[in-house]
Structure formats: structure tokens, C-alpha cells
Amino acid sequence: TLELLQVGLPYITQRECSKASVVAGQTAARLGYLSRAAESAMFEGDLDPDADLLQTLASWLEEAEKDGLSAGSAMADLAATMAASESVDPSAQEGGPTWTLPGFDGEVRGRLRDNLLLRVQCPRDILVDDFKRTWKYGYFLGALDELCED
Secondary structure, three states, rough: HHHHOOOHHHHHHHHOOOHHHHHHHHHHHHHHHHHEEEEEEEEHOOOOOOOHHHHHHHHHHHHHHHHOOOOOHHHHHHHHHHHOOOOOOOOOOOOOHHHOOOOOHHHHHHHHHHHHHOOOOOOOOOOHHHHHHHHHHHHHHHHHHHHHHO
């Protein structure tokens, strides 16, 4: 998982990034992952897995196995797809993974993300939205890890 968190920003931006940006992206992804772990611990027992996400994850894992890829690679691809597939701050009406994962609602998750990322310097060569998506990548990777444990 640590290795997958290290590639978050280049994965999201699909381009080369400066060393400072990669380090900041690693920090953002780790904060997202740890945020999901903390949220899960707070709501332990109250979190019912999302059936659609479970089915999607199973499909991605099956496809990865057919292609000879690791489960970790499949989860990283799915986490990146989830982070890129919705707006940075989707509304409740938009829905998406930020709102459908059990636990905090999407608005609370966005405020948590923003408060955490204020403490990490965002290098000039990356967009703030990409930085936020990298946090979401880590967050979603944590949620997928959680689903694989169940």
C-alpha cells in the first residue's frame, strides 16, 4: 500500500512531476488513506459496504488477475478512476464515491481534506485540484483496502 500511495500524484496528473510535487503528493495521498482509516475506526460496526463498489472492485480484481496484474495495481487503478471520475467537491445531488461510501458525508470529507491539505505546501507546478484529487486517491485506496479485508 505504501508503494501505491507514493505514485498518487503522477497517477492522477498522468505527467512527470517535480521531486517537491511528488513528495507533497505522497503526503496528500497518505493523509487521505489515514483519513479513511480514522473514519472507519470511528464508525466501526456502522459501516455497511457499498454493494455497487464491492461488485466493481470484484470486477477490477478479476480483470487484473486475467491480465497478470497484482490486486494492488487493480485497486490503485480503481482508486485513481474514482478520484478522477467525480468533481473535486461533488454536491450531494451529483453523488459519486465521496457521497456513497459509508461514514461521513461528502461535505464533511471535503472540509477534512481541505483542513489537512492546508498544512502541506502545494508546489507551484501542480494544480490545487490535482492535489485534492491525490488526497481522494489515497482516501479511496483506503476504502478499497477496507473492502478487501471484509
